[in-house]
Amino acid sequence: MAMNLRRRALVVVFLLVVTACSSGDDPLESSGATSTTVEVIEDSTTTTQAASTTVTTSGDDAPTELPGTVEAAAGFTLGLLNGEEIDEATYDAVFADAFRNELTFDDFVALLPQLTPLGPWTVDEVLVETETELAQKVDSADGSVSLVLELVIEPDDELQIDTLFLSPWFPPAEVESIDDGVAALQEQGALRMVIAETTDGVCTPIQSIDADQQAPLGSVFKLYVLKAIVTAVDSGEIAWDDLVEVRDELDSIPSGVTQDEEPGTELSVRELAERMIEISDNTATDHLIELVGRDAVIASMAATGHDDPSINEPFMTTREFTIIKFSGDDLVDRWLAADTAGRQAILDDEVSSMDLPPVDVIIELTDPVSVNEIEWFASPNDLCELLIDLSMDEAASEIMQLNPGGEDETSRWESIGFKGGSEPGVLVGAWIMTDESGRSYVLAASVSNEDQLVDETVLLPTMIAIRDLIDG
Numbered sequence: 001m002a003m004n005l006r007r008r009a010l011v012v013v014f015l016l017v018v019t020a021c022s023s024g025d026d027p028l029e030s031s032g033a034t035s036t037t038v039e040v041i042e043d044s045t046t047t048t049q050a051a052s053t054t055v056t057t058s059g060d061d062a063p064t065e066l067p068g069t070v071e072a073a074a075g076f077t078l079g080l081l082n083g084e085e086i087d088e089a090t091y092d093a094v095f096a097d098a099f100r101n102e103l104t105f106d107d108f109v110a111l112l113p114q115l116t117p118l119g120p121w122t123v124d125e126v127l128v129e130t131e132t133e134l135a136q137k138v139d140s141a142d143g144s145v146s147l148v149l150e151l152v153i154e155p156d157d158e159l160q161i162d163t164l165f166l167s168p169w170f171p172p173a174e175v176e177s178i179d180d181g182v183a184a185l186q187e188q189g190a191l192r193m194v195i196a197e198t199t200d201g202v203c204t205p206i207q208s209i210d211a212d213q214q215a216p217l218g219s220v221f222k223l224y225v226l227k228a229i230v231t232a233v234d235s236g237e238i239a240w241d242d243l244v245e246v247r248d249e250l251d252s253i254p255s256g257v258t259q260d261e262e263p264g265t266e267l268s269v270r271e272l273a274e275r276m277i278e279i280s281d282n283t284a285t286d287h288l289i290e291l292v293g294r295d296a297v298i299a300s301m302a303a304t305g306h307d308d309p310s311i312n313e314p315f316m317t318t319r320e321f322t323i324i325k326f327s328g329d330d331l332v333d334r335w336l337a338a339d340t341a342g343r344q345a346i347l348d349d350e351v352s353s354m355d356l357p358p359v360d361v362i363i364e365l366t367d368p369v370s371v372n373e374i375e376w377f378a379s380p381n382d383l384c385e386l387l388i389d390l391s392m393d394e395a396a397s398e399i400m401q402l403n404p405g406g407e408d409e410t411s412r413w414e415s416i417g418f419k420g421g422s423e424p425g426v427l428v429g430a431w432i433m434t435d436e437s438g439r440s441y442v443l444a445a446s447v448s449n450e451d452q453l454v455d456e457t458v459l460l461p462t463m464i465a466i467r468d469l470i471d472g
Contacts, residue, residue, distance in 0.1 A: 070134040070153050073161050074123075077149065078138065080112060082119040096154065096162035110260040115166075118145055137169050172409075173461035178207065181466040188459055189425070189449030190215075194380035195470055198432070198440040201392070203384035206441075206470070211380040214311060215446035218421025219280045220428045221312075221376035223386055226400075227300035228292045229273055230393050237292075240270040240395060244287055252319040253359055256281025270395070277419055278402040282318035289317050301378070305385040311377050314344040319356065325374050325423075326357045326365075336373055368425025371448050375426070383444035387432040391417060391440070405431060406464035413468075420460070425449050427456055429463045433470075443467045 088105045118140040128135040135150045152163035175181040185191045194211035196203040232238045243266040251259040275281035294315040301309035390396040405418030413433040421428040428446040
């Protein structure tokens with residue numbers, strides 16, 4: 001499996017798409033001296049090999065020894081995923097300045113409890129290994145979840161970690177042609193898709209399937225929120241470095257980390273937007289919707305050529321969506337029976353004062369819930385126009401490239417912008433890619449199934465394979 005970690009932004013990134021619930025005391029709270037030795041399992045079916053790194057801290061002292069190799073850095077990281085403690089002095093010593101500028105110590109330790117309950121994590125396979133770059137497939141204790149752990153260290157005196165990336169692992173799709181991929185997608189549900197070349201800001205379809213039909217978006221709707229932010233920045237209404245105060249009443253469910261921030265914490269508009277796109281942070285999204293207003297998001301749909309923005313009214317936040325959809329059949333039925341004004345009344349009079357449903361309720365669903373009625377909607381053609389629009393804004397383009405939505409194993413693309421979305425019964429991928437010659441392409445695909453859950457381990461790798469087979 002070939003990977004090019006250097007194509008990924010070096011400073012950021014800790015992507016968690018797995019949601020897990022932890023209970024009891026936070027195992028990552030630490031104080032005073034800690035001494036940690038961690039092991040890396042080179043082959044989960046045979047033996048373990050020590051990672052040859054010991055990090056000792058005492059008070060504010062720096063560690064006496066840093067991970068000296070990328071293998072040792074991976075061993076140190078695996079130890080954290082398995083509940084080893086880390087204090088701020090160790091974090092400052094082990095992770096490079098650029099990484100820590102993007103992810104504070106508090107944010108880092110807030111992420112770990114989403115994964116530690118699934119441990120102990122073990123290394124199943126080494127995917128890439130060089131002197132400074134490493135990618136490993138790691139498996140949860142019960143084998144139900146697999147992730148790709150990617151690390152980069154710089155070959156300098158400090159040998160600190162400056163890239164850490166965790167993403168879901170899926171078996172690669174065996175797709176020989178785009179037509180083969182399309183057939184595999186259609187086996188899972190209703191497919192709406194467009195493959196297009198972008199020329200002078202216009203989508204020129206290469207292949208399309210019901211591309212003018214409105215389709216459920218999942219979190220891909222967040223690209224319209226990003227467009228609303230860009231518009232507000234361009235008009236001078238807000239600035240990327242403006243600070244937004246985190247508010248508990250805007251908390252939503254993961255994915256994301258903003259729901260774990262202390263009330264009153266101030267985050268920049270740019271940081272919230274990056275979280276919204278890169279790790280699909282729901283609470284960050286809702287803070288941005290609150291900042292610019294729902295009408296601004298609907299206006300962003302109209303401005304980028306959405307065929308019928310009114311189908312998204314009243315515009316839901318992720319918190320409202322979660323409450324409406326997963327709080328029981330009575331609320332679902334009343335929402336479906338109401339007109340736009342009636343739905344707005346439900347939001348104002350009921351949903352605004354309701355608690356979020358437990359995450360377990362969503363995780364344990366065995367059937368889709370009104371995926372063609374309670375959702376955000378756009379057609380693949382709408383998304384194509386939106387992706388082109390965002391790609392022409394420097395900040396938005398940079399933000400979309402933080403998460404490429406699947407490694408480019410073919411080295412086909414010079415740049416990849418991406419946003420994905422899913423819920424039970426839905427998976428959506430929206431990519432805009434540029435090759436070495438400067439030609440740009442879009443793949444926007446939505447698969448939905450009203451009757452049964454879709455298999456993301458098939459759909460996402462297949463979409464990625466189609467992306468990398470595109471040739472104008």
